Amino acid sequence: MQTPLALLNLVHERTRLIVAIAGVAFAVILVFMNLGFLGSLSKTASLFYQEMNADIFLISPQALEITTTKPFPIERVYQAAGVRGVERAMPLYVGYLQWRNPETRQSRAVFAFGFNLNDPLFLLPELQEPQTLATLRQPDTVLIDRLSRPEYGPLEPGTETEADRRRVVVGGQYSLGGAFAADATVIMSDQNFRRYLSPIPLTLVNLGLVKLQPDADLQAVKAALQRTLPPDVRVLTQAEIIESDRDYWIGTTSTGFIFGLGVAVSVVVGIVIVYQVLYTDITSHLKQYATLKAMGYRSRFLFSTVIQEAVILAVLGYIPGFIVALGLYELTYRATSGGLPIAMELERAITVLILTIIMCSISGLISVNKVVSADPADVFS
Amino acid sequence: MTTTPAPSSIPALPDEAIAVRIRNLNYFFGQGELRKQVLFDINLDLPKGEIVIMTGPSGSGKTTLLTLIGALRTVPDGSLKVLGRDIVGMGRSQLVDVRRNIGFIFQAHNLFDSLSAAQNVEMAVELAPNWREKRRQAVAILTQLGLSDRVDYKPKALSGGQKQRVAIARALVNQPPLILADEPTAALDKKSGRDVVTLMQQLAKSEGRTILMVTHDNRILDVADRIVTMVDGRLDSDENLGHFVDTHDPKTLDRRMFIL
Numbered sequence: 001m002q003t004p005l006a007l008l009n010l011v012h013e014r015t016r017l018i019v020a021i022a023g024v025a026f027a028v029i030l031v032f033m034n035l036g037f038l039g040s041l042s043k044t045a046s047l048f049y050q051e052m053n054a055d056i057f058l059i060s061p062q063a064l065e066i067t068t069t070k071p072f073p074i075e076r077v078y079q080a081a082g083v084r085g086v087e088r089a090m091p092l093y094v095g096y097l098q099w100r101n102p103e104t105r106q107s108r109a110v111f112a113f114g115f116n117l118n119d120p121l122f123l124l125p126e127l128q129e130p131q132t133l134a135t136l137r138q139p140d141t142v143l144i145d146r147l148s149r150p151e152y153g154p155l156e157p158g159t160e161t162e163a164d165r166r167r168v169v170v171g172g173q174y175s176l177g178g179a180f181a182a183d184a185t186v187i188m189s190d191q192n193f194r195r196y197l198s199p200i201p202l203t204l205v206n207l208g209l210v211k212l213q214p215d216a217d218l219q220a221v222k223a224a225l226q227r228t229l230p231p232d233v234r235v236l237t238q239a240e241i242i243e244s245d246r247d248y249w250i251g252t253t254s255t256g257f258i259f260g261l262g263v264a265v266s267v268v269v270g271i272v273i274v275y276q277v278l279y280t281d282i283t284s285h286l287k288q289y290a291t292l293k294a295m296g297y298r299s300r301f302l303f304s305t306v307i308q309e310a311v312i313l314a315v316l317g318y319i320p321g322f323i324v325a326l327g328l329y330e331l332t333y334r335a336t337s338g339g340l341p342i343a344m345e346l347e348r349a350i351t352v353l354i355l356t357i358i359m360c361s362i363s364g365l366i367s368v369n370k371v372v373s374a375d376p377a378d379v380f381s
Numbered sequence: 382m383t384t385t386p387a388p389s390s391i392p393a394l395p396d397e398a399i400a401v402r403i404r405n406l407n408y409f410f411g412q413g414e415l416r417k418q419v420l421f422d423i424n425l426d427l428p429k430g431e432i433v434i435m436t437g438p439s440g441s442g443k444t445t446l447l448t449l450i451g452a453l454r455t456v457p458d459g460s461l462k463v464l465g466r467d468i469v470g471m472g473r474s475q476l477v478d479v480r481r482n483i484g485f486i487f488q489a490h491n492l493f494d495s496l497s498a499a500q501n502v503e504m505a506v507e508l509a510p511n512w513r514e515k516r517r518q519a520v521a522i523l524t525q526l527g528l529s530d531r532v533d534y535k536p537k538a539l540s541g542g543q544k545q546r547v548a549i550a551r552a553l554v555n556q557p558p559l560i561l562a563d564e565p566t567a568a569l570d571k572k573s574g575r576d577v578v579t580l581m582q583q584l585a586k587s588e589g590r591t592i593l594m595v596t597h598d599n600r601i602l603d604v605a606d607r608i609v610t611m612v613d614g615r616l617d618s619d620e621n622l623g624h625f626v627d628t629h630d631p632k633t634l635d636r637r638m639f640i641l
């Protein structure tokens with residue numbers, strides 16, 4: 001094996017190595033946190049849709065995302081049900097209610113879903129139980145998200161309080177998360193929904209959820225729906241509506257830009273730190289590098305030694321950075337009681353590793369010129 | 382003092398017996414206004430197997446000549462044949478190939494602090510086409526230089542003389558036919574300096590190496606087959622040791638070496 005000069009040079013200067021590793025780790029952590037938040041945003045954007053039992057969504061063309069929909073006639077849902085390949089078309093009603101904390105008597109907005117209890121609209125396990133559905137048939141009874149923030153007060157089944165100045169009873173719980181809509185969500189029957197949000201009639205719906213027959217072709221049915229339905233509704237597949245909401249939250253708002261900037265700044269910080277370390281290392285070894293050239297080593301060898309040092313720093317810094325990021329993800333997840341679905345993903349882990357290597361290599365490339373241009377004739381002076 | 386003009390003093394040796402042949406070599410530093418000639422019409426032959434010592438006042442151009450012979454600089458004109466290859470006009474890449482056949486010993490040892498004595502030597506072995514036995518080769522040469530019990534020491538744990546011997550081991554391990562040394566004993570005390578030079582002499586004699594050594598140290602002149610003197614960029618005299626000692630009484634010698 002060739003003498004691992006790059007590694008030995010780095011290990012020899014302990015303090016310098018630790019500073020470099022800490023610097024890379026710092027940048028790695030910042031990048032992970034920024035990407036983590038960004039990732040949790042895009043996960044959050046898809047949160048509601050993923051718990052809905054539908055392949056295609058009907059939504060008003062004026063809607064920006066799920067909380068700002070414009071109601072459309074329920075006939076569109078009936079029309080959709082008649083299209084070939086559609087197994088079922090289901091109306092969904094959404095809107096905001098003011099939920100009163102029974103202890104503090106403070107009101108806060110909750111995001112409410114109303115649906116026909118005969119429709120298998122939600123995938124949430126609690127809503128598959130006939131008992132839960134029976135509970136929801138009772139007047140003024142709702143299910144509340146157990147991931148709602150503590151400001152809403154006790155949420156145990158049987159809790160009684162007011163929503164929009166109307167009595168409400170907690171009939172049960174489910175786990176969903178409020179996403180961008182609110183800090184709490186409730187699910188109820190369409191009948192109850194109408195009572196709370198009157199004067200909205202049930203003939204105007206916010207979303208139409210279309211479930212396809214198992215053998216139906218998604219694109220074909222989508223095209224058929226587009227042909228059949230008038231232009232007062234948009235036809236989107238599940239992936240498309242998720243993407244549309246995500247684009248709204250990440251793109252239209254400046255959230256995406258902010259976190260993107262966070263990543264860029266972290267990388268620049270990393271580049272500077274690694275550059276400092278590599279540059280110092282090269283400067284203090286310039287005579288030795290010139291000697292290697294005099295002995296007959298080519299510039300290519302010195303170039304690759306510096307790049308190796310950069311890659312070693314990248315990997316050594318990535319490992320602690322990755323571990324700390326895991327801890328911070330967990331901490332963030334707990335601090336938001338699951339409201340921010342932030343978690344490590346394999347793809348992100350690999351992306352950041354590659355980004356770290358690129359970051360360090362850039363530092364290497366900036367500093368390598370000094371060693372490549374080392375004059376072998378200098379060894380005698 | 383007798384000063385023979387250099388060209389006439391060059392013996393007519395056949396090319397195969399010559400390690401380095403220099404003809405009409407001039408060298409300039411700097412560009413334009415600052416262009417300054419430091420070597421003037423150098424003519425010099427280094428026959429194979431000889432130890433040649435070069436002396437001369439500071440700034441006279443000794444190191445510059447050494448770097449040219451060592452293929453460490455591009456040589457624009459004149460004729461400079463090193464180990465049978467004319468390096469005038471060679472590009473950087475070809476110069477590297479020439480350098481691989483030359484052992485360099487510097488005043489500063491320039492060892493990597495991060496590598497052990499053996500590893501520093503192994504870095505040189507790795508330049509050879511076959512270096513699978515590099516550790517054995519490194520240990521062998523270090524042993525030959527009296528460092529058998531120091532092979533795994535880092536330079537920090539070695540004395541100045543020991544470090545210089547590691548550097549010499551590194552220069553010699555690939556058995557280069559030509560060795561260029563610039564004041565190899567300057568950083569050493571009298572005894573270590575003597576040891577180092579004696580070692581080089583033994584290696585040269587037993588294995589037929591050609592050595593060109595620049596030194597100000599007149600205590601080691603006796604190892605030389607020949608002594609050349611550089612003054613103001615010109616080879617001032619080129620004579621064998623006996624002649625040198627005869628014509629330079631110690632006081633004159635001292636003055637020439639150290640006053641400047």
Ligand SMILES: Nc1ncnc2c1ncn2[C@@H]1O[C@H](COP(=O)(O)OP(=O)(O)OP(=O)(O)O)[C@@H](O)[C@H]1O
Pocket residue numbers: 410411419437438439440441442443444445446
């Ligand atoms: N890189 C350089 N650029 C410009 N001038 C240089 C350079 N290197 C050396 N010189 C000049 O060339 C001349 C010869 O220098 P050189 O180093 O060859 O002398 P030297 O005989 O080795 O001296 P010393 O005995 O002090 O080592 C000096 O005048 C020096 O100032």
Ligand SMILES: [Mg+2]
Pocket residue numbers: 443444445563
């Ligand atoms: Mg010199």
